[in-house]
Amino acid sequence: MKKLNVLYTKIENFFFKKDNQTEFLSFFRVAIGTVILLQFLAVLPDFDKLFSSSSIIPQDIMSVFTPDWLITFSKIITFLQGFGIEEGTTIAITKISFITLCILIITGFYSRGSALLLLILQIALLKGSSFFAYGADFFTSISLFYLILFPADHHFSLRNFIFNRKPEDLNIIPVKRLFQIHISIAYFFSGLDKALGFNWWNGESIWKAIHLPYSNRDLNFDFSWLTEHSYILSFMGWSTIIIEMCYPFFIWYKPTQKTWLFLTVSMHIGIALVLNLYYFSAIMIIWNITNFYFEQTAKKAVPFSKKKISTQYIPKQINS
Incomplete structure (x- = not known):
């Protein structure tokens, strides 16, 4: 009980x-x-x-x-x-x-x-x-x-x-928790959906994404060198799956919260620059910052009676 x-x-x-x-x-x-x-x-x-x-x-x-x-x-x-x-x-x-x-x-x-x-x-x-x-x-x-x-x-x-x-x-905590759980579920199932196929594991989805007609039109990166280094595409696919599927676990764990927030925001910055999905990336970055950037544990105030008072600069009494 x-x-x-x-x-x-x-x-x-x-x-x-x-x-x-x-x-x-x-x-x-x-x-x-x-x-x-x-x-x-x-x-x-x-x-x-x-x-x-x-x-x-x-x-x-x-x-x-x-x-x-x-x-x-x-x-x-x-x-x-x-x-x-x-x-x-x-x-x-x-x-x-x-x-x-x-x-x-x-x-x-x-x-x-x-x-x-x-x-x-x-x-x-x-x-x-x-x-x-x-x-x-x-x-x-x-x-x-x-x-x-x-x-x-x-x-x-x-x-x-x-x-x-x-x-x-x-008290706005109930709605904030709903929002945090919402974004955690969204990332987890997005990663799970990618993990169920093979296209993300071998990097094929990354290769297709960066060669879509609307992608890479602003900065016009040259990705032709990736044909000789396909392991980089696989690494990017694996990284995306891990970041999204592990999001609900590491974003709530205080020691890894900042790291996972950084990884997620970096992923969306990459999506914005390469796939030109600026508004989608901006909204997702805002969601992440709103939900977890401001998460800080309140520092316990030390009672005044327990604070150490330095006597180094207290002037001595002058005898009249």
């Missing part, structure tokens, strides 16, 4: 014991808001080609792969046209709204409500044009979901500055 009580106490402390960490909230809010804004600004010149009725892939074709109950951007356009609002007006309002909501999240002005509205808008764009979506878009949706759960604007925010509010004393 004692052991069960001890175990229950440990689990309860893990999920609910409050600490004073708040820096990760501000970092996550500002960093994710900035990445989402930059990603949208990059897409903005081609917005009509991706999401409007004159898109490269007709909306009728994309709607075949979309459930009828799901709200998409094309359905929003059709709905508003019934009230006499032209498609061009809807697109202009959407662009302004998206950018405005990102700025509100970054500055911390009611970031929860802004994240909720932005998530609805982002999903409407994403699901209506699923042929153009990739990993970064799905992780963007998840990031906005966590911004809804986190009271991210309770610290270092424009809302507090304008209304002269003091940060509320909230």
Whole structure:
């Protein structure tokens, strides 16, 4: 019975014991808001080609792969046209709204409500044009979901500055633990999926990845020398599997936490530079830093009575 009580106490402390960490909230809010804004600004010149009725892939074709109950951007356009609002007006309002909501999240002005509205808008764009979506878009949706759960604007925010509010004393540990467990599970199964095949063990997947049409276009590295050193490709494949599968074990273990965080961030920097997946890598780096960079054990304050007081420089009494 004692052991069960001890175990229950440990689990309860893990999920609910409050600490004073708040820096990760501000970092996550500002960093994710900035990445989402930059990603949208990059897409903005081609917005009509991706999401409007004159898109490269007709909306009728994309709607075949979309459930009828799901709200998409094309359905929003059709709905508003019934009230006499032209498609061009809807697109202009959407662009302004998206950018405005990102700025509100970054500055911390009611970031929860802004994240909720932005998530609805982002999903409407994403699901209506699923042929153009990739990993970064799905992780963007998840990031906005966590911004809804986190009271991210309770610290270092424009809302507090304008209304002269003091940060509320909230326990955010349960949501943080959920986020940490989420990213640990994601890495583990990503590594497990790679380990089940043979392409990652022999380096074939690495070779294919660096020669994809959209890869290595910015820095234009010469990888031809790898044909004579295939063991390097195998090493990179093995390293990726080990980093991802062992993530849940070594990232939680304090002595190896910084090392595994460094390895994971380095892996994503390599993905960004070689595969040109900048936004995906940026989001994953933000997730890692948010969850584990700010994890520090609070130093126990030494009671004043137990501190050693040096008497070297205490002046002697001068007899009058």
